[in-house]
Amino acid sequence: MNFSSALIEKGVDAFSSLPGIGRKTALRLVLHLLKQDTNVTEQFGEALIKMRRDIKECEECHNLSDDKICRICADQRRDRSLVCVVENIRDLMAIEDTSQFRGLYHVLGGIISPIEGIGPNDLNIESLISRCEKGGVKEVIMAISPTIEGETTLYYLAKKLQPLDIQISSIARGVAFGGDLEYADEITLGRSIVARTPYER
Amino acid sequence: MNFSSALIEKGVDAFSSLPGIGRKTALRLVLHLLKQDTNVTEQFGEALIKMRRDIKECEECHNLSDDKICRICADQRRDRSLVCVVENIRDLMAIEDTSQFRGLYHVLGGIISPIEGIGPNDLNIESLISRCEKGGVKEVIMAISPTIEGETTLYYLAKKLQPLDIQISSIARGVAFGGDLEYADEITLGRSIVARTPYER
Numbered sequence: 526m527n528f529s530s531a532l533i534e535k536g537v538d539a540f541s542s543l544p545g546i547g548r549k550t551a552l553r554l555v556l557h558l559l560k561q562d563t564n565v566t567e568q569f570g571e572a573l574i575k576m577r578r579d580i581k582e583c584e585e586c587h588n589l590s591d592d593k594i595c596r597i598c599a600d601q602r603r604d605r606s607l608v609c610v611v612e613n614i615r616d617l618m619a620i621e622d623t624s625q626f627r628g629l630y631h632v633l634g635g636i637i638s639p640i641e642g643i644g645p646n647d648l649n650i651e652s653l654i655s656r657c658e659k660g661g662v663k664e665v666i667m668a669i670s671p672t673i674e675g676e677t678t679l680y681y682l683a684k685k686l687q688p689l690d691i692q693i694s695s696i697a698r699g700v701a702f703g704g705d706l707e708y709a710d711e712i713t714l715g716r717s718i719v720a721r722t723p724y725e726r
Numbered sequence: 727m728n729f730s731s732a733l734i735e736k737g738v739d740a741f742s743s744l745p746g747i748g749r750k751t752a753l754r755l756v757l758h759l760l761k762q763d764t765n766v767t768e769q770f771g772e773a774l775i776k777m778r779r780d781i782k783e784c785e786e787c788h789n790l791s792d793d794k795i796c797r798i799c800a801d802q803r804r805d806r807s808l809v810c811v812v813e814n815i816r817d818l819m820a821i822e823d824t825s826q827f828r829g830l831y832h833v834l835g836g837i838i839s840p841i842e843g844i845g846p847n848d849l850n851i852e853s854l855i856s857r858c859e860k861g862g863v864k865e866v867i868m869a870i871s872p873t874i875e876g877e878t879t880l881y882y883l884a885k886k887l888q889p890l891d892i893q894i895s896s897i898a899r900g901v902a903f904g905g906d907l908e909y910a911d912e913i914t915l916g917r918s919i920v921a922r923t924p925y926e927r
Binding site for chain 2: 596
């Protein structure tokens with residue numbers, strides 16, 4: 526792309542440095558901002574800069590937070606005896622969006638992956654153990670992706686938590702609601718038969 | 727989407743105010759920026775703010791520019807007797823990217839569209855006429871989309887320029903290079919037969 530303006534080129538460079546945004550999309554975004562008032566761009570840029578500067582990690586659960594303790598951990602109406610372990614913040618938000626969970630979370634910040642060189646010490650595992658050791662936690666729910674790395678992480682965490690008197694559970698796996706059986710993959714379908722649940726009348 | 731942080735929510739709001747970016751994509755971009763150093767976001771935001779504040783419209787051709795006169799108009803190696811009329815800056819950039827045109831441009835800023843309430847006075851037409859009246863321009867090339875609005879604009883411009891001794895031309899229309907004839911639309915294919923060009927041996 527030939528730019529007749531170095532300023533536009535820098536704007537396009539900025540946007541196209543983001544994941545999933547190519548130079549054509551970046552140009553479209555830049556031209557959009559140039560059509561608006563100057564203060565639209567100022568508010569846009571300043572919102573992002575302020576967000577990045579002021580964001581903190583919750584000291585309890587490692588969720589991203591505006592304060593030292595995140596909104597979820599600070600909410601006294603939530604069940605503090607339940608801790609749901611998630612890989613990252615996106616998974617936490619996905620579970621929050623279901624409105625089905627009223628306990629607390631613990632964000633690992635990744636999963637154990639020897640291929641990518643991520644070991645237990647790179648994750649927020651020590652803080653999970655010490656949270657559980659403090660007492661008050663009755664159940665830890667593992668909401669970790671059912672991949673090989675996920676299963677490894679789950680196994681490691683279960684072993685670490687074994688000495689404590691805490692129930693460990695894992696989110697249910699099976700055929701998705703609304704999903705056609707014939708399109709379910711073999712492993713999921715096979716496991717969903719083995720792990721069948723009794724029909725409740 | 728439930729946000730446990732007002733800062734993240736504002737970041738997502740900022741990104742999703744851009745065209746073609748939904749809230750899920752916006753969240754992905756926000757989480758990407760939060761993973762990077764603070765100065766990455768600062769540079770990103772400041773590049774856009776600086777761009778919006780400092781950008782100017784070229785006094786000659788209405789192209790977006792860093793200075794009073796854009797790089798293209800300031801380039802003395804370009805043929806000043808040729809002026810290519812385009813609808814907007816994106817079209818200008820598309821033509822620049824072909825490296826086939828070494829003249830100057832004139833950005834109309836839109837096309838005449840009675841439905842959208844855009845008349846000749848809303849466009850940079852007066853400045854085109856006065857550029858041509860100054861002398862030195864031998865040919866005006868109309869690179870305007872072949873739509874009804876585009877044809878109307880072309881007709882209006884041609885009439886305005888008629889009193890001046892200037893050649894008016896329009897970019898060639900026909901079947902695209904590499905395009906299969908059977909997939910070309912009927913109007914394009916029909917016109918390309920009527921407006922056939924002699925084969926050059």
